[in-house]
Amino acid sequence: MAKQSERSDGEKEFEFNHRDFDRVRELIYKRAGISLSESKQEMVYSRLARRLRATGINSFATYLNMLERETESQEWESFTNALTTNLTSFFREEHHFPILAEHVKKKHGPLRIWCSASSTGEEPYSIAMTVCEALGTMSPHLEIVATDIDTNVLAVAAKGVYNIDRVEKMSQERVRKFFLRGKGRNDGSVMVRPEIRNLITFEPLNLLDDRWHIQGDFDAIFCRNVMIYFDKPTQSGILRKFVPLMKSDALLFAGHSENFLYVSDDFKLRGKTVYVLATAEEKRKKMNSHELNKG
Structure with missing residues (x-):
């Protein structure tokens, strides 16, 4: 019989004190930039207790010592995956997709879009479907780079297979x-059609890395519902690194509870949680003012 994280008498299987929790918080912050609040202690215990069972280690202190000692251990990947939250759905925050559609209709030539926290794939597939609908073709000149720190969810995303209830809110025509x-x-179950899957490249990427292996120029970057796990200095650093990867008229899409204006001067708000490069916005305003003066 498999061990449970909490025994029937309420006693936990493994000792997990506040010092252990603080060590976990420090390690995941250094590794992935994730800032865990005090309220996450029970969640951390539940998720990492599975790793202790899987590795045969009988205490959190021993497990964390091993991670600190073996900095290149494969267990780091499992540790990070365990503490990454992957809540997503097709066409989540739906108001963004008509904005993306209008944006790509104005573009000429190949399109490149980066989905920087792709999770199990619903977001990049939604992006691909939006572009196909906007341009009226199943084979647009489009490259979507979809990245995530969690290698487990990337494997799910690459297969493109989902329970049918994941698409129940979509129109039957779209399905x-x-x-x-x-x-x-x-x-x-349903599977994303091969034509759509072929538009997307799934790759592991840690936004906290000093150097990213991906190349610009992107017409749009989706960075939604990931910055909420970072503190403001980390957010600022990531936004700064977005700038050289974006075309001058590119759009940056954020999550509904994220506000980048207080952490970066590089971006200006264009619409509801949609940003543009500050330099491009200033140029647009000057052009509009010039046109008004001519009139």
Whole structure:
């Protein structure tokens, strides 16, 4: 019988004190920039207790000592994956996608979009579907780079297979157009059509890394609902590194509870949680003012 993280008498399987929790907070902050609040202690225990069982280690202190001692250990990946939250859905924060559609309609030539926290793939696939609909083709000249620090969710994303309830809020027309329904043993699931999957490259990337292996120029960057896990200095550093990767008229999409104006002077708000480069916005305002003066 498998051990449980908490015994029937309420006693925890592993001792986990506040010092252990503080060590976890320090390690995940240094490794991934994730800032865990005091309220996350029970969540951390639950998720990391699974890692102790998997590794056969019988105490948090021993487990954390091992991580600190073996800085290149594969367990670091599992540790990071365990503490990463991956809440997502197709066309989440739906107001962004019509804005993206209008943006790409104005563009000429190849399109490049970066989804910087792709999780299990719903967001980059939603981006791809939006561009296909906007341009009226299943094979647009489009490259989507989809990255995430969690290698487990990237594996799920690359397969593009989901339970059918994940698409129940989408129109039937959209589902028929972009998904294949599972049959037989795969009944109850859908798979993103190969034409759409081929538009996306899934790659691991830690936004906290000093150097990113991806190259610009991007027409849009989606960085939604990930900055909330970082403190303001970390947010500022990441936003600064976005700038040289963006085309002058590129859009940056943020999550509904994220506000970049207080952490960066490089961006100006264009719409509801949609940003543009500050230099581009100033240029646009000057052009509009010039046109008004001519009139």
